[in-house]
Amino acid sequence: xxxxxxxxxxxxxxxxxxxxxxxxxxxxxxxxxxxxxxxxxxxxxxxxxxxxxxxxxxxxxxxxxxxxxxxxxxxxxxxxxxxxxxxxxxxxxxxxxxxxxxxxxxxxxxxxxxxxxxxxxxxxxxxxxxxxxxxxxxxxxxxxxxxxxxxxxxxxxxxxxxxxxxxxxxxxxxxxxxxxxxxxxxxxxxxxxxxxxxxxxxxxxxxxx
Amino acid sequence: xxxxxxxxxxxxxxxxxxxxxxxxxxxxxxxxxxxxxxxxxxxxxxxxxxxxxxxxxxxxxxxxxxxxxxxxxxxxxxxxxxxxxxxxxxxxxxxxxxxxxxxxxxxxxxxxxxxxxxxxxxxxxxxxxxxxxxxxxxxxxxxxxxxxxxxxxxxxxxxxxxxxxxxxxxxxxxxxxxxxxxxxxxxxxxxxxxxxxxxxxxxxxxxxx
Numbered sequence: 001x002x003x004x005x006x007x008x009x010x011x012x013x014x015x016x017x018x019x020x021x022x023x024x025x026x027x028x029x030x031x032x033x034x035x036x037x038x039x040x041x042x043x044x045x046x047x048x049x050x051x052x053x054x055x056x057x058x059x060x061x062x063x064x065x066x067x068x069x070x071x072x073x074x075x076x077x078x079x080x081x082x083x084x085x086x087x088x089x090x091x092x093x094x095x096x097x098x099x100x101x102x103x104x105x106x107x108x109x110x111x112x113x114x115x116x117x118x119x120x121x122x123x124x125x126x127x128x129x130x131x132x133x134x135x136x137x138x139x140x141x142x143x144x145x146x147x148x149x150x151x152x153x154x155x156x157x158x159x160x161x162x163x164x165x166x167x168x169x170x171x172x173x174x175x176x177x178x179x180x181x182x183x184x185x186x187x188x189x190x191x192x193x194x195x196x197x198x199x200x201x202x203x204x205x206x207x208x209x
Numbered sequence: 210x211x212x213x214x215x216x217x218x219x220x221x222x223x224x225x226x227x228x229x230x231x232x233x234x235x236x237x238x239x240x241x242x243x244x245x246x247x248x249x250x251x252x253x254x255x256x257x258x259x260x261x262x263x264x265x266x267x268x269x270x271x272x273x274x275x276x277x278x279x280x281x282x283x284x285x286x287x288x289x290x291x292x293x294x295x296x297x298x299x300x301x302x303x304x305x306x307x308x309x310x311x312x313x314x315x316x317x318x319x320x321x322x323x324x325x326x327x328x329x330x331x332x333x334x335x336x337x338x339x340x341x342x343x344x345x346x347x348x349x350x351x352x353x354x355x356x357x358x359x360x361x362x363x364x365x366x367x368x369x370x371x372x373x374x375x376x377x378x379x380x381x382x383x384x385x386x387x388x389x390x391x392x393x394x395x396x397x398x399x400x401x402x403x404x405x406x407x408x409x410x411x412x413x414x415x416x417x418x
Contacts, residue, residue: 019239020399023232023266027372030228030265038265047269056239056247057232058269060256131398162400163236167373189340190229191371191412203400 006037007177010071010098013042013061015052016081021108022059024167025075028174031186035178041068043090052081065094074102077166078110078129086117086139095120104156106173108166112159116140124154129162133207148204150195161201168195215246216386219280219307222251222270224261225290230317231268233376234284237383240395244387250277252299261290274303283311286375287319287338295326295348304329313365315382317375321368325349333363338371342416357413359404370410377404 009029011022022040029038042048042061050056063069076095085091095118099105107115109129113136115121122142127149129136137145146152151160151169160169171194175183187194218238220231231249238247251257251270259265272278285304294300304327308314316324321337324330325348334353337345346354355361360369360378369378380403384392396403 018236018399019232020229020236023228023236026259026266027227027229027232030259033260033264038260040267050235050239051242051247054271055242057235058249058271060267060269062263062267129398130400162398164376164399164401188412188415189338189371190227190373191339192373193411202402203397206397 004035006035007072008037008039008069009073009075010063010068011038011040011075011077013040013048013059013077014044014081014085015048016079017048017050017059017077018079018109018163019050019057020163021077021079021111021166022075023057024164025106025108025170027190028167028170028186031189032174032178032182039063039069041065043094050079065090071098071102073104073106074098076105076107076111076114078108078113082110082113086113092118104158104173106158106160106169108160108169109162110136112136113139115157115159116143121157124157125152126154126157126159127152127161128159130201130203130206131162147207148199148201150198150201152198161203167192172196172198213244215244216281217246217248217278218282218284219272219277220247220249220284220286222249222257222268222286223253223290223294224257225288226257226259226268226286227288227318227372228259228266229372230286230288230320230375231284232266233373234315234317234379236399237376237379237395240398241383241387241391248272248278250274252303259288274299280307280311282313282315283307285314285316285320285323287317287322291319291322295322301327313367313382315367315369315378317369317378318371319345321345322348324366324368325352330366333366334361335363335366335368336361336370337368339410339412339415340371356416357408357410359407359410361407370412376401381405381407
């Protein structure tokens with residue numbers, strides 16, 4: 001019996017990240033730790049806070065942009081703190097370099113703004129947090145922004161709506177990789193009933209506001 | 210206009226905590242950071258991992274049991290790592306001391322095992338993760354364990370079923386404190402549709418297995 005190498009997911013963290021944008025998907029990865037290794041990456045400081053300077057959820061990064069090991073999957077969370085980073089050359093360089101290497105890129109909530117700012121979503125369908133929709137879509141008119149979607153898949157890029165939508169997107173993503181039977185056990189342990197319909201978006205109306 | 214003091218929530222962390230047991234409620238607290246200050250507490254090491262020794266979600270603790278400031282609310286997450294801590298005298302002492310001071314105690318998933326082991330649930334109704342139900346209920350026959358419940362409230366103690374049930378419990382808890390209108394804005398930002406019926410428990414069947 002050969003041991004299949006684990007998939008490595010890199011979760012980018014920064015001050016002002018939305019706790020669940022990162023932690024929602026990470027709970028799924030934790031349940032699949034035989035198949036998936038999760039690493040955290042930050043370019044700002046080793047410890048980041050969801051409510052900076054030092055409030056909310058304190059999460060630690062294992063790596064920086066400079067020493068990140070090879071990744072299979074890149075996960076970009078959003079949150080209030082990402083707004084000042086979309087056009088940060090360090091972020092753009094890291095994300096563009098990773099985009100050439102990884103198999104998949106996943107974004108949660110306003111995390112899709114990172115990809116919009118780099119041009120990686122040009123001509124592609126994508127979504128974002130519905131309360132921030134009008135703000136994020138301004139980052140690029142070359143993106144085919146989808147207002148009504150819990151999550152959107154275009155090629156190897158998966159983008160989700162706000163915060164908890166990331167869990168539904170990751171459930172769909174992991175089902176594609178590992179099958180519904182494997183994920184059924186995960187759902188039973190975390191007692192989660194996912195939304196399995198990417199077009200069921202009860203919050204799409206917020207983008208009209 | 211007087212400024213109302215914030216409520217302080219203390220989240221106990223340990224190696225092998227379930228990421229979302231802590232992070233699900235914390236996302237709600239983050240959105241209410243004008244009303245709630247969240248602090249993290251660990252007695253083992255400053256950085257804890259959801260998949261120990263150093264995998265999964267790395268979270269940092271701001272305080273230890275010895276220097277924890279006064280709390281209004283104590284939150285006890287569960288996870289694989291809590292099993293060896295239920296009868297740890299340091300945990301029992303801390304939890305019993307806090308129970309005399311805090312306004313509310315909240316547990317998520319197998320976190321209710323901490324309270325069962327201390328005797329704080331004696332004669333009270335409580336629930337836990339449904340896949341771990343038979344294991345956790347063995348901790349105390351003096352607890353009125355509720356198999357069919359998304360979450361249970363008895364006095365000032367709120368216990369939830371597995372992992373994501375903590376978000377529904379915390380939504381109900383915060384609605385009690387701050388009202389549905391305030392929480393409506395939170396739900397819109399995190400795009401969450403909570404289960405508002407504590408008796409709607411799609412995973413209760415797992416406890417029969």
